[in-house]
Structures are given as structure tokens and as C-alpha cells.
């Protein structure tokens with residue numbers, strides 16, 4: 001088959017399977033299978049594709065038509081312009097989460113050196129992006145990436161090495177200024193920080209069945225609701241906010257992603273635990289998504 005025929009075939013197959021982004025996904029998979037950038041593909045569209053490329057592409061289409069996420073097929077996802085490795089152990093980074101990181105950056109923009117903790121780090125996309133953006137602004141960050149999942153931490157570590165220390169060849173060498181910690185929320189944390197960033201599992205357990213098949217069937221349940229009895233979606237905010245004071249420096253900050261209907265409940269938890277300057281902010285779709293606050297207690 002010719003390249004353009006493969007593309008049309010893929011688009012139709014995916015659209016028939018109910019995937020609205022069928023055309024985009026088919027094109028990405030053809031780029032991925034052929035290892036050719038789009039500009040090159042456009043020039044050879046009318047040529048026959050080699051059999052190896054066509055069959056690899058069809059294998060990927062088959063996976064995608066069963067609603068397997070595009071990013072898991074490719075093994076990476078872009079976040080804030082950086083390419084993060086992903087697999088089934090971690091959530092596919094979302095554009096809304098980029099906005100959360102943007103707020104965390106604003107909260108610390110003139111601070112020369114910051115100690116930051118990314119709780120429930122998954123792929124590490126939030127913490128590592130925070131680190132990289134500050135680095136490019138000439139600011140220093142001591143970053144800890146924490147998660148309960150060893151598999152997720154493996155991915156986060158690879159991302160830290162690839163993105164933050166691409167020259168690092170020696171596997172025993174510590175990644176400069178980035179610590180990876182296995183921890184059930186604060187269970188293994190024993191330092192204090194200037195900012196805690198987190199996108200914890202916040203889907204209500206009862207809502208899991210109503211999610212898109214890509215999410216429901218393939219993304220890690222541990223990252224969605226985190227515990228089968230997360231009935232109101234607030235379990236992790238409760239745990240984090242109740243204990244955060246012990247892990248924050250004076251005027252320590254918190255920056256959370258939240259579910260669109262969780263703003264008021266999270267605000268209340270923060271008020272009850274001596275946080276001030278509480279802001280609930282909307283994402284680009286106009287839905288509550290970001291909460292920031294400053295610790296003002298003992």
C-alpha cells in the first residue's frame with residue numbers, strides 16, 4: 001500500500017472504532033512506525049510503503065482501535081514541550097496539569113533556590129518540568145519525586161536522567177539535585193520543603209466506570225482513585241493537607257491539581273489546617289483545576 005492509502009485506511013479504521021481523533025492518531029502512528037518525520041512523509045506520500053512499515057503500522061492501529069492509549073503505544077508523551085517516557089505504570093500527562101505546573105512556577109519565580117516535593121509523581125512530569133523550567137531561568141531547585149509505585153518511580157527516574165542530566169552515563173552517579181523516593185504520601189519523607197506539588201489520585205471510585213475506555217481500561221487505577229474507597233475523591237487531599245504542615249518550611253507553599261468539583265472541599269480542608277492565601281483557579285476549559293495555598297501554622 002502507498003503511504004497515503006495507509007493513512008486513510010488508519011483514519012477510517014479508528015473513526016469507525018469511535019476514536020474522534022482518528023486522523024491525528026493514524027498520522028502519529030504512521031510517523032512512529034516509519035520513523036520518518038511528517039515533512040519527509042509528505043514528500044513520499046504516493047510511494048509504496050515497505051512491508052515492514054505497513055505491518056508495524058497495522059499492528060499499532062490494531063492496538064489503538066482497542067482503545068489502547070496512543071501514548072502507551074509510542075512510549076512517550078509531550079508535556080510542557082518536554083518528551084516524557086510513559087508506560088502503563090503511569091498516567092499519561094494531561095494538558096491541564098501543565099497549567100498546574102505553571103502556577104507552581106509563578107509562586108516561586110523570584111526565589112533563587114527552592115526545595116520542592118512532587119507527591120504522587122507518576123512519570124515525574126510535574127516535578128521535572130518545574131525543575132527544568134527553573135533551571136532555564138537560572139534558578140536552583142532541590143527536587144524530591146515521591147510515589148508509592150516502584151514501577152512509576154522507575155519511569156520518573158528515567159525521565160529525570162534523560163531530561164535533567166542527558167550527559168549522565170554512569171548509572172551509579174546520583175542525579176544532581178533530584179531525589180527519587182518510594183513513599184506512601186509522607187510515610188518515607190523526613191525533610192521539610194518550600195513547596196509541595198501534587199496531582200494526587202482524585203477520581204471518585206464510583207466514577208471510574210464512566211471514564212473513557214482508554215483511561216478506565218488501561219491507565220493505572222492506583223493513579224486514578226488510588227484506593228477503592230475513595231468515595232468522594234478527597235482521600236488524598238485530606239491525608240496530604242492534614243500532615244503537610246510538618247513537611248513545609250515557614251511560608252511553605254502547596255500547589256495541587258484537583259477535580260473540577262472539588263475546589264470548595266479542598267479550600268475548606270486548607271482553611272481547617274492553617275493555610276492562607278488559598279486560591280482556587282480554573283483551567284483553560286473554565287473548570288476548577290488548580291489550588292494553591294501558603295502554610296501559616298506552627
Ligand code: GLN
Pocket residue numbers: 091092093094097120121122123124125126198199200201202222223224
Ligand atoms: N503527577 C503525575 C501526573 O500529573 C501523576 C499523577 C497521578 O498519578 N495521580 O501526570
